[in-house]
Amino acid sequence: MTRDFSAFFARYGWPAAKGQLPFCIGHRGASGHERENTLAAFRRAAELGAEMWELDTQLTGDGVVVVSHDDHLERVYGVDRRISEMTAAELADLDGVDVPRFSQVAALARETGTGLYVELKAPGTGVRCWRHLVEMNQRFACLGSFDTAQVRELRDAACDFPLSVLIRVGHDPHALGDEAGADILHLCWERAGERPQDLVTEVLTARAFEAGREIVLWHEERRTILDDLMKLPVLGICTDLPDLMRPPPIKEKALG
Numbered sequence: 001m002t003r004d005f006s007a008f009f010a011r012y013g014w015p016a017a018k019g020q021l022p023f024c025i026g027h028r029g030a031s032g033h034e035r036e037n038t039l040a041a042f043r044r045a046a047e048l049g050a051e052m053w054e055l056d057t058q059l060t061g062d063g064v065v066v067v068s069h070d071d072h073l074e075r076v077y078g079v080d081r082r083i084s085e086m087t088a089a090e091l092a093d094l095d096g097v098d099v100p101r102f103s104q105v106a107a108l109a110r111e112t113g114t115g116l117y118v119e120l121k122a123p124g125t126g127v128r129c130w131r132h133l134v135e136m137n138q139r140f141a142c143l144g145s146f147d148t149a150q151v152r153e154l155r156d157a158a159c160d161f162p163l164s165v166l167i168r169v170g171h172d173p174h175a176l177g178d179e180a181g182a183d184i185l186h187l188c189w190e191r192a193g194e195r196p197q198d199l200v201t202e203v204l205t206a207r208a209f210e211a212g213r214e215i216v217l218w219h220e221e222r223r224t225i226l227d228d229l230m231k232l233p234v235l236g237i238c239t240d241l242p243d244l245m246r247p248p249p250i251k252e253k254a255l256g
Contacts, residue, residue: 003233013139023236026050027219033242049246052115064088155181
């Protein structure tokens with residue numbers, strides 16, 4: 001089954017001829033190669049052919065949106081501090097910590113022609129990201145969250161960017177799509193057994209499409225599963241290793 005995304009792209013002002021579909025969405029950048037959610041990881045993902053970057057948002061104590069999966073810095077940086085308890089300046093001054101501002105990542109996306117797939121973590125980041133994207137006329141972006149209230153907040157505010165709801169294994173994607181008012185169902189089913197691709201059935205996709213929704217899939221780094229996922233009629237697939245989806249062309253040896 002193939003899927004025509006032209007109406008979706010036109011509705012949201014996304015580039016009509018950007019790369020390949022399904023889109024390769026670098027999960028926290030090329031996080032299999034560089035430290036996650038850093039400018040280096042995002043730039044590497046673009047170099048490896050990712051059409052979009054998935055990134056996570058947190059909020060500093062003085063209200064600046066920064067890009068980090070966790071509020072606490074321990075897991076990634078080994079630092080016992082919380083982003084929400086520091087100012088943006090204090091965060092930037094921490095030795096060995098490289099948490100970029102959302103505005104910096106957005107600027108790099110404009111420079112590289114890459115789309116932003118923004119996962120809202122801290123409440124309050126959605127409207128701020130939306131406003132920044134509007135100010136920069138940066139249309140190639142999507143905003144989403146596991147938290148249906150954050151997605152619904154944007155929907156009720158008449159956000160004119162596509163909105164995504166992230167869905168855990170065992171949850172009803174269609175019910176959550178309705179609750180959030182989402183345009184995209186993002187299935188986070190990478191831990192659903194040895195063949196999670198089997199859960200993305202024709203019945204599921206047909207029902208999503210009938211409701212006017214597209215589908216994005218979890219971050220996948222298993223080659224055989226990824227091969228199956230790339231045959232599905234989905235908008236994008238996340239991966240820590242964009243080069244698995246976009247392998248570099250084989251260079252022919254020069255004839256001697």
